[in-house]
Amino acid sequence: MSAPESGRDAPGTRRRAVRTVTVVASCLAVLAVAVVAGVHVLGSEPTVTLLANWTGRDARYFRQAVIEPFERENHIRVDYQGSSAESQVLSADVETGTPPDVVVLTGPGELADYAGRQRLEPLEGLIRREDFSESWATPLNGHVYWFPLKADLKSIVWYPARTRPGTLREVARRPGQWCLGMGSGATSGWPGTDWIEDILLQQYGPGTYESWARGRLPWQSRQVKRAWTTWGRLVGAGGPDDLVRRALKTEYQKASELVTTDPPQCTLEHQASFIRDLGPWKKADGRYTPSARLIPGATADGAWEVSGDLVALLRATPQAEKLIRHLASAGAQRAWSAKESGFSVHAGAQPSAGDGGAEWHLSLARTLLDPDAVHCFDASDAMPPQVRDAFAQATIDFLADPGERHLDELLKNLDTLSSPESLTWLSSVCDHGT
Known part of the structure; x- marks a missing residue:
């Protein structure tokens, strides 16, 4: 058999090479489409940023009971940041122009300061005023800028x-x-x-x-x-x-x-x-x-x-507004309260003995919701x-x-x-x- 001419392929060899290149090119094209599609899906997933002070176990309970159900139902990812120095973190983020969409702070006085500087969005249309008393969702200049997600009773003394x-x-x-x-x-x-x-x-x-x-x-x-x-x-x-x-x-x-x-x-x-x-x-x-x-x-x-962890809106994106509605709902507040990490003062989230909570927890919750009692918000926080x-x-x-x-x-x-x-x-x- 004579050797092929130098610099040229035999006809059969050339056809096999063409088929191989075509298959490889097709596979790369399919892979490229898949990668682009994956990046598109990941990149287009709506995200809402949330800053709060819960870390460790409380952050885990919060995510399990409140955040994950929201993500599943709305197909919106919550980028949660928990920090024990949230006031300092928020101040720095606001100054650099990168505030979170939603924040949870313990101080209505601090939130009033942000509202006075026009850093907060009013919550009219997102929450129902009748769900929370004025000591919890205090009007400011005709608007409501925050509401409680979690509450605690303070006028108590513990003993063994x-x-x-x-x-x-x-x-x-x-x-x-x-x-x-x-x-x-x-x-x-x-x-x-x-x-x-x-x-x-x-x-x-x-x-x-x-x-x-x-x-x-x-x-x-x-x-x-x-x-x-x-x-x-x-x-x-x-x-x-x-x-x-x-x-x-x-x-x-x-x-x-x-x-x-x-x-x-x-x-x-x-x-x-x-x-x-x-x-x-x-x-x-x-x-x-x-x-x-x-x-x-x-x-x-x-x-x-009493004291509370108060939710406020800094950036009114569609996904942030959905999260606000969710956090203000009786269902979300009741779910987290059931974890015994805190209490809800939502008018529609009152606990009962049938909820299966510990008696001390139910007793404290009833005191927080007692309509005949007087509840005064933590003065320094205000x-x-x-x-x-x-x-x-x-x-x-x-x-x-x-x-x-x-x-x-x-x-x-x-x-x-x-x-x-x-x-x-x-x-x-x-x-x-x-």
Whole structure:
């Protein structure tokens, strides 16, 4: 057989090569189409960004109970960011022009500040006003800019099941028996603000409390000053170094660990309802009593300090508006409340014994929804951010040095910070029952 001519293929060889190239080219074309289609599908999936403060277990529960059902039903992906420093994260994002679509913050005062700077979108048409009372979805300049997704009760004191209720008053008079942790990273000091707010509410009632929380009652008033000094005596401010040092160095979520030591290093904790879900109080089979029963000079009847995680809209995209409607629905709020990570105050999400929740959880939920009770939003959270932050720092300073002159200086400084007319104060902090 003669060899093929140099530089040329035999006819059969040339046909096989052509067929091979054609097959490979066809496969590459199909693969390219598939890749482009896949990229198109992934790239076109609507996305909504959400910033909140839940991390760890709470973030997992939130995603399972609330976010994943929304994603499945609407075919919208939720890009969730959880941060314990969400106020700082949000501020930075807003300043750089890259805010999240939806945010969940604990402070209506902070949200009012953003609304005043025209950073928030009104929620008319997205939520039903009748689903939430004004103390939770407070109108501002004729609009509603936020609503609660999760709520907690604050006017309560936790104690171990082994403690006889009849001895609580006696125990409460011993400063060393109070579990107190003031640490909370960038927001350290807020457990102290909770104490002072609740004392003022229980000693003087909702009217005085609301006037102060709205910037109308001076910090140097006798009522507010009395609340500070009452707290100081209860927890031993300026007392034994080891007691004050323990409070200043302990993170708030670790304060209850002292209940389970052998022997216990403390017995009572003035803390919001969420603390019952942490390990130490579960181990101690924690019970609660209204704080009014243990606060000296308490005269209020059925007044409760409350807090909430509030949803607001920063970018009104179609997918963000759908998420707002979902988060405001009774079904979504009930689903997360069933996880016992928090409570809903949605009018249509009231729990019942048939829901299968723990009795302590159902009891707290009923108190939050009681139409005959007075619910007052956490005062510091309702204040302008700069006042809130100074208040928290002042509680740390006072705990170390509760002297009258020092306290007068702290309160005078807070009055100065509260005086500028440019600050935005809320029109309502308390509801007033039926």
